[in-house]
Amino acid sequence: MLHRRTLLTTIGAATLVPAAPAILRAAETPGVTATEIRLGNTMPYSGPASAYGTIGKAIAARFKMANDEGSFAGRKVKFISYDDGYSPPKTFEQTRRLIEEDKVAALFADLGTPTNSAIQRYVNQKKVPHLFLATGADKWGDYKHFPWTIGWQPSYVTEAQVYAKYILKQKPDAKIGILYQNDDFGKDYLTGMRDVLKGNYEKQVKTVSFEVTDATIDSQLVSLQADGIDVLMTIATPKFAAQSIRKVAQMNWKPMHVLTGVSVSVGAVMIPAGPENGVGIISSAYLKDPTDQRWDNDAGMKQWRAFMAKYYPDGDLKDGGNVSGFAFTHTMLHVLAQCGNDLSRENIMKQATSLHDLENPVLLPGIKLNTGPTNYHPVRQLQLMRWTGKTWDLFGDIIEGAST
Structure with missing residues (x-):
């Protein structure tokens, strides 16, 4: 069984290299023995x-x-x-x-x-x-x-740049509200948005943050709705992403909703949030969705x-x-x-x-x-997608990022 508190698993490797005599001594090679x-x-x-x-x-x-x-x-x-x-x-x-x-x-x-x-x-x-x-x-x-x-x-910066370009194409004068986790994860998205919006960032964007230790993000969403936000970006891990989707639906709020790609799991986010509550949400992917037929x-x-x-x-x-x-x-x-x-x-x-x-x-x-x-970003491409109520529907072309 896999333990919840401390997981210690011994497992194995692949057949890609034929067996050969071990020539490295463990003292010289940390973590490596003959076996x-x-x-x-x-x-x-x-x-x-x-x-x-x-x-x-x-x-x-x-x-x-x-x-x-x-x-x-x-x-x-x-x-x-x-x-x-x-x-x-x-x-x-x-x-x-x-x-x-x-x-x-x-x-x-x-x-x-x-x-x-x-x-x-x-x-x-x-x-x-x-x-x-x-x-x-x-x-x-x-x-x-x-x-x-x-x-x-x-990179989250690249991902945010893609969202910003899409938002500007769909709603060039939109008032954008960003709910973000108050750490480097959340702040990377703000950087990407600034890269695209440039001088209009301060005029078009209102940000509210939350701590990962918070119980809910309800008050932050209420404040964004009160500010007349047209486009909501939720930059959160699965627990808070699901909360955001549910709360927006409860408020009968209908902004264009953009969701970070790290929280698009159907099983961990969209179903717990209520599949019907997220219809129309925009996100991005680079992996195949197991629920997509x-x-x-x-x-x-x-x-x-x-x-x-x-x-x-x-x-x-x-x-x-x-x-x-x-x-x-x-x-x-x-x-x-x-x-x-x-x-x-x-x-x-x-x-x-x-x-x-x-x-x-x-x-x-x-x-x-x-x-x-000089390239430590292995995956630099992604594709936009939209939640249908049952699965994520990919649209548009594969987009190449250019983060440094």
């Missing part, structure tokens, strides 16, 4: 962002699948994932445990902007690969100051469903978080395979920053991953 490679992770299995906990469970299951299929140069992966409750001090404590006690070779898919912010400097001082973070904060691309930290999904016969999603059925049968097939966990791990498996028998931290980081047009079975068609020594 295993240890990867560490923190995830909110409890607390205000616990809806994301399923991502960690999907990752663990995907590594288990890979373990059953083979190994990396004779080594299996031991995936160690601890609950941080979406609390930065707890994240720091658990990360020190992973690095100094568990002696992991690398950190992988740690979730959350405030939580990763709490450990970024420490991890880089320790020169531990901090790979493919489950957060789109733009700063994960800062290769000059933090060369050991790399993101995965599109267009992917019923898609090879990649068939692969994902087969994985879920065998390795994570208790997982919600409507929850996009389980697609995310599968996608993150697909990339990590590729990196480990590319390392061959050199699983040193330096080579792991080198391979993570050497991806070229890497395909992923659950990314939207046309989207590929690319990294380089």
Whole structure:
């Protein structure tokens, strides 16, 4: 069973590299022995962002699948994932445990902007690969100051730029209200909006913030409605995103509603909010939506469903978080395979920053991953979509971001 408070899972790796003699000594290569490679992770299995906990469970299951299929140069992966409750001090404590006690070779898919912010400097001082973070904060691309930290999904700044352009096209004189989480996650969206609106930002935009420890965001929404807002942007994690959708419906308020792409899970957000309450909401995607019938016969999603059925049968097939966990791990498996028998931290980081047009079975068609020594944003493309009451309907073209 997966424990809610502290998750410690031993799993395996992929068949992409044939078995070979182990030539690295554990003393020289932290987290690597002749038979295993240890990867560490923190995830909110409890607390205000616990809806994301399923991502960690999907990752663990995907590594288990890979373990059953083979190994990396004779080594299996031991995936160690601890609950941080979406609390930065707890994240720091658990990360020190992973690095100094568990002696992991690398950190992988740690979730959350405030939580990763709490450990970024420490991890880089320790020169531990901090790979493919489950957060789109733009700063994960800062290769000059933090060369050991790399993101995965599109930057929140880029995402906000796309929304701003769409809003201006649809409602050029709109009064825009932004409800945002008061941390780097929320503030990145304000930056992206400013980039597009420029001198009109102060005239067109009213912002209200909330803390992740707040009970509700009702008062903030009431104040935005009273200000005559035409376009509402909700920048929140799943719990507060669902609250926002429900409250807007209860107020019989009908603004154009734009929702951050990290909170579009049908199972974790749209259904709890009341599917009918969100009709018409605009968001964006880079992953295939498991509730969208267009992917019923898609090879990649068939692969994902087969994985879920065998390795994570208790997982919600409507929850996009389980697609995310599968996608993150697909990339990590590729990196480990590319390392061959050199699983040193330096080579792991080198391979993570050497991806070229890497395909992923659950990314939207046309989207590929690319990294380089000066490109720490692997996914730079997304597509707009609209909630129908049953699923997300993609529209428009794949849009290329240009975040730095």
